[in-house]
Amino acid sequence: MSGTPEGTGPARAAVPGRTRPRITKRQGCSPAELRDHRAAFNAAHLPMAVVDRNGLVVSANTAFATLCGTDPSGLPAAEFTDLASDRRTWQAYRDVLSGRRSRFRCTRQLKHPDGRTLWAEITITPLPDDRTAGPRVLLSVVDVSDRRELRARLRHLEMHDAVTRLPNRTLFFERLTAALDSSAYGQGSTGRIGLCYLDLDGFKAVNDTLGHRVGDRLLAAVAGRLTECADGDGLSRGGGHLVARLGGDEFAVLVEDSTGTEQLADLARTVLAALQRPFDLDGQRLSVSASIGVVERAVAGTTATRLMQAADTTLYWAKEDGKARWTLFDPERNAHRMTRQALSSTLRPAVERGEFAVEYQPLVGLADGVTRGVEALVRWHHPQFGTLAPNRFISIAEEDGSIVQLGRWVLRTACRQAAQWLRDHPGSRPVFVSVNVAVRQVWDSDLVTDVAEILAETGLPPHLLQLELTESAVMGSAGRPLQALQALSDMGVRIAIDDFGTGYSNLAYLSRLPVSALKLDGAFVRGFQDEAHPNPADETIVEALVQLAHRLGLTVTAECVETSGQAARLRRIGCDTGQGWLYSRAVPPDRIAELIGLTALPA
Incomplete structure (x- = not known):
């Protein structure tokens, strides 16, 4: 059987009965070999120098002498290779010279005697000990300028x-x-x-x-x-x-x-x-x-x-x-944006966690001071931002669609509460509850079905429920919204236009829509605040709106009534009901119960 002769192939396990050939360690080179090595060293294009333990050049080839521009023999090698320019490099170089480190490589920018600058990779490697000369190292220099330039060019393209x-x-x-x-x-x-x-x-x-x-x-x-x-x-x-x-x-x-x-x-x-x-x-x-x-x-x-x-x-x-x-x-504007984002991300689960509550603000008859109804106003008891009014989160709910879920919850809560008041005060005049409805609730849900189910569930008579929609949502209604409003009106539910006078103000639609009440925007009422110097124009506009509404068979509620003077002027004009801080802020249900059937004071 043929095979690889011993000693020429890969290492193999010892075989019993076989002896391994003796390998003798060479103690040095012959004079002829030394001459060959020295000739190769001198003829090499790679700059090289032999350096002793003190860092002095023992011998250098022609390429190294050319790089130095002089015969470096007996001079410090670091002087020609910039190895002393920083402490870390110098220490590593000294460690190789002293035998504490086996090898070191670094890159340095050198000045060639012909004036050009080059980038050089310098390597220091220990040489075998020479008993006569002592420890020495071989220092070699490779010109890496082209490589470095290419790398810089590639980095420029990359960057x-x-x-x-x-x-x-x-x-x-x-x-x-x-x-x-x-x-x-x-x-x-x-x-x-x-x-x-x-x-x-x-x-x-x-x-x-x-x-x-x-x-x-x-x-x-x-x-x-x-x-x-x-x-x-x-x-x-x-x-x-x-x-x-x-x-x-x-x-x-x-x-x-x-x-x-x-x-x-x-x-x-x-x-x-x-x-x-x-x-x-x-x-x-x-x-x-x-x-x-x-x-x-x-x-x-x-x-x-x-x-x-x-x-x-x-x-x-x-x-x-x-x-x-x-x-x-603007840090303040950004804080508002961040708060809005935080509210948006937590709004939908907040309904399920029960963080919302409904408070009620009375709608008081201006002629007799009797509470005729209440408006349901939702509040968010946020665990981080405290109690939030509707203007802080309703627009967010409309944007992300959670207004449908929230609106349905508010409607059910308000109807249940109104039915409870009706049962608790059988001898008092019934009060209606007014609930705000967003346009998206009309488009994105079956509002008519929701209202019918909630009225049946709570036992609230339809005529004691009023739904408020903004003027801009009602005016110009056609198709599905108009059909929904008509169906709700046929059911007996009251329809009111909120913030009247600030939207399209296309009065012709008032005769075509199933509307039963107008709520004058607070901007009109605030014009009555200067009782010492009343503006006749404000009063004329409000009086015209009230008369128009009455001729169409609608009742009129004035929002933001804050003083008895405003209430008196609105009563004189013929406005039906008033709503505002003069009568009460929005309060919890148990406070409203105190007003049921009682006469308010501000007249």
Whole structure:
């Protein structure tokens, strides 16, 4: 059987009966081999030198001598290789010389005798001990300038946008993170940072109608103008403001060592004006605008995430406020937005957790002071923000659709309470309960079925339920909303128009809709507050509205009645009922029970 001869193939387990060949350790090289090694050392293109334990060059090849520009023999090797330029490198080098470290490699920028600069990779490796010469190391130098230049070129491509040649998102965040390192701010620094975050208004339309090539040329032209604005705003500690393209039509101008909001505001105004000038793209004239979010704050305590969140929010405000403008970050407005988001995320489960309660405000007859009805007003007992009035959360509920669930709960609670009052006060005049209904409840739920089921469940007579809809929701109603209102009216439920006089005011619809009551907006009543100098016009308008309503068979309730003088003037005009703090704030159900059948005092 053939096989690999012993000693020439892979290592194998010892076989009984077989002896391994003896390997003798060579004690050194022959004179001929030494001559060959020295010849190879001298002829090598790689600069090399043998260095003793003191760091002095024992011998160097021609390439190393050329690099040094002189014969380095007997001189410190570190003098030619910049190894003493920093403490860490110097210590590592000394550790190799003394035998405490086996190998060391570093990169250094060296000056060639011909004047050019090169990047060199320097390696120090111990040589076998020479009993006569003592411990020595081999120092070799590799020119890595081309490799380093290629790496730098690749990094530049990686960190810059191909269309605009501006720094891209990656480089922007690198620079931003470095700028937010407060330890890097020395004496004379402001310790502040600013950011203008912008995008172009309607850029998508340019791409869609004129094509991406024109869109790219526009982006490049915008980048040029932004750079001009940044360069004209002075220098920062980094040598200038950083202008970057963050993606799409979004750009950022980073201002290090900001001097305050005025500097950022001036820069934003300059950028806005520059971008509003028409662009001439190879004979094609384009006009664009931009929305800019401006943030300026102290570096201490700020992170890149927080700064960008603030900038993004502020840019959204600029868009929301009408575009083609700049907006400064407002902590109070942001706090309101954050609160709104927090409410939105917890509103729907809050109904299930029982965090809502209904309070009631009396509607009092102006002629006799008797409580005729009550308006149900929902309150949110929020575990974090305390008790919230409807104006804090109803619009949120309408936006996310939870108004349907919440509205159904309020309607059921109010009807159940009104039925309880009816049972508890059989000898008193019954009071109706008025419940607000959002437009979305009419569209997104079967309101007629809900009302019918709740009335049957609670035992409340239909004529003791009044549903309030805003004027803007009722006026112009057609189709499903109108059918729902008519069905509710046919059922016996009262329909009232809330905040009358502030919406469309298309009075012709009053004769066509199944409406039984108008609630005058508080703005009309507030005009009666100056009792010493009454405005005749206010009284004339309210009197005309009351007379019109009466001729159409409608009753009129005045909201926001706060003084006895207002009540007297409204009574004289002929208004039917009043609602406001003069009579009572919204109170829990047990307080309303005290008013059932009793005469109020303010007349």
